[in-house]
Amino acid sequence: MPKLLAVLMSLALLLGIPAPVSAATVHTVTFVNQSGQTLWVGATVNADSSVNLSGLPTLASGQSATVTIPEGAWPYHWRGKFFGRQGCAGQSGSTFKCAVGDCGPWADRCSTGEQPTSLAEFNFDQNDGLAPWYNVSYVNAFSVPITIRANDAQGSPPECETMGCPENLLPYCPQVNKRVGTNGVTPYCLNLDRDHRTPYSDALSSRCPKAYAWSKQDAEQGNQTVRQCRNCSGFTVTFHAV
Known part of the structure; x- marks a missing residue:
């Protein structure tokens, strides 16, 4: 059996299939709603992530819920973002629509890209020894304050x-x-020029330096926009009041 396993692993390498990382932590993300309003949690993924999340929670103010990140199976990473959809109404699957952060007609998942809103962004990658990476982004818009805390x-x-x-x-x-x-x-506050410093980015970053306010802010000397946490069980994303 060990010889057969070695042959299979060699074949996987030839085919470009990375070996599974069985000992790595599968992380969770807990959402806490302190916004004073009901939020529908949305999630979209980067192009290189294969798993779109469903069964996402609807949280009345004061409620919390936890999801498990699907990083323990192929492709052994999940890269995407979470956000709070606001002012939603209608029947899920048909007439459901959100006033801010709309991402399709489903109450528990997204079927389109999100409309501009505050984002909690993550890179969970079991083949990256420095991951997970995480940041708060107001690059597209500011709708509710977000904090991300490592657990x-x-x-x-x-x-x-x-x-x-x-x-x-x-x-x-x-x-x-x-x-x-x-x-x-x-x-909400819409960024009209996400790729340059503007009065929008200056106003937001001066009061919240640990969040992106424009797309290239991470290239500025001394910026505080992104962090990594190699050893944690997951994260808590809190939506605060406006």
Whole structure:
């Protein structure tokens, strides 16, 4: 059997199939809703991630729920983002629609890319010894404050630091960036130029330096936009009040 296993592993390498990482941690993400409103958790994945999440929770204010990241099977990584959809109504699968963060007609999953909203972004990769990587992004828009905290973390700062901030940044949104959702009442702040520093990014990053406010902020000297946590059981994503 050991000889056969060696042959199979050699064949897998020739075919470009990485060996499974059976001893690696499969992480969880816990969502905590402190926003003062009901949120429908949405998730979308990067192009190189094969598993779209379903069965995502709807959280009344004060509720929490946990999902397991599907990184323990092929392709042994999950790269994507989570967000809180706001002002949703309608029948799941047909008329369901959200005022902010809309991503298709399903209450428990996304079938399209998300409309601009605050994001909690992750790179879970069992073949990357530095992973998981994580960050809060307001690059497309700010809708609710988000923080990401590593659970059961074993690492010295800046590794495993809490990212994002609990502060409501809507009062600092430049007038030109102010928007309301499709329901006409849910406010958010839209970034009109995600690839350059602007009054939008300056206003947000000055009050929340541990979140992306424009796409190339991680290239700025001394930036605090992204972290990794090699030893943790998962993360807690908290949606704070606006």
